[in-house]
Amino acid sequence: MEWTGEALLIGVRRHGETSLIAEAMVAGRGRCLGLVRGGRSSRHAATLQPGNTVQLTWRARLEDHLGTFSVELLQARAAGLIADRRRLYLAQLVCEHLHLLPERDPHDRLLAMALELIDNAPDGVALARFELALLDELGFGLDLESCAATGATADLTHVSPRTGRAVSRAAAEPYKDRLLALPSFLAARGNASPDDLRDAFRLTGHFLDRHVWSARQIEAPPTREPLIFMLTQG
Incomplete structure (x- = not known):
């Protein structure tokens, strides 16, 4: 063959x-x-x-x-990656994430996103969306379309750490200390502040750890935290 x-x-x-x-x-x-x-x-x-x-x-x-x-x-x-530590860490992290995919199962959307990440200036927004897409293609996608409690589709500000479903601002108020923040750029297009990026990586990291790293008894990629630190400096 x-x-x-x-x-x-x-x-x-x-x-x-x-x-x-x-x-x-x-x-x-x-x-x-x-x-x-x-x-x-x-x-x-x-x-x-x-x-x-x-x-x-x-x-x-x-x-x-x-x-x-x-x-x-x-x-x-x-050679270009070695010359730029942020690009090098980004490429290493993307490759580590792609290792998680099942063998011989097409994931062309993730491949296209990976190439765009590697070929452009390090972009925290694009990386957070890549991790969100990775969760989706591994079968652990988050439901960020509507509020789990009320069904509302607007003003979604948090995510349940247990179910991965979005929660609206009003419904989240009594439970804010137990929920994960949902930065608006993940639910819709837009720019992100350093705090938004930290919230996004905290969100994706929680579900990657819960469903993938801990479940498979593997460590999180060692470049992830240093890269997030570099990408979230204001």
């Missing part, structure tokens, strides 16, 4: 003496892994860097096998 596709490299790990296992997000195919024979050689070093866009050709005898990758560099980003 064989296919060819454009992909974002999101990780590599050593395999044997000379090879690597590459992990990539492939348009139309999702998160895919493959063996790159001789991948640890200097010839492949510049190509097999997370954050690069590559052309992959995957070959295997059976569809459920690991298979092998042939790799051709299309867009090198690694």
Whole structure:
């Protein structure tokens, strides 16, 4: 079996003496892994860097096998990322988030959002929306369309930490200390203050921890908190 596709490299790990296992997000195919024979050689070093866009050709005898990758560099980003710590942390966080997706399950919306994040100046609003979309595509999407208590669709200011449903300002008033703040830019388009961003990342972080990190007994990505600190400095 064989296919060819454009992909974002999101990780590599050593395999044997000379090879690597590459992990990539492939348009139309999702998160895919493959063996790159001789991948640890200097010839492949510049190509097999997370954050690069590559052309992959995957070959295997059976569809459920690991298979092998042939790799051709299309867009090198690694050098530019290393030169900018915020962009580097952002790319590393995005790749860590994409690791959470099931293998071989297409998630082209997230791939497009990831590429936009990596290719542009670090943007806290876009990153918070990416984490919200990640929760949705993992099956843990938040319901921010209407108030859980009243059904109102306007003036939604909080989210239940238990159900992930929005709560209106009036309904939230007696329980504000138990609810998570919902910054308006997540429910509608708009700009965000540093406090709005902190609230947004507190919100997405709560549900990522509850449904993903703690549930899978894994640690939150180490670059997330330093990056949020950098993105929320006024």
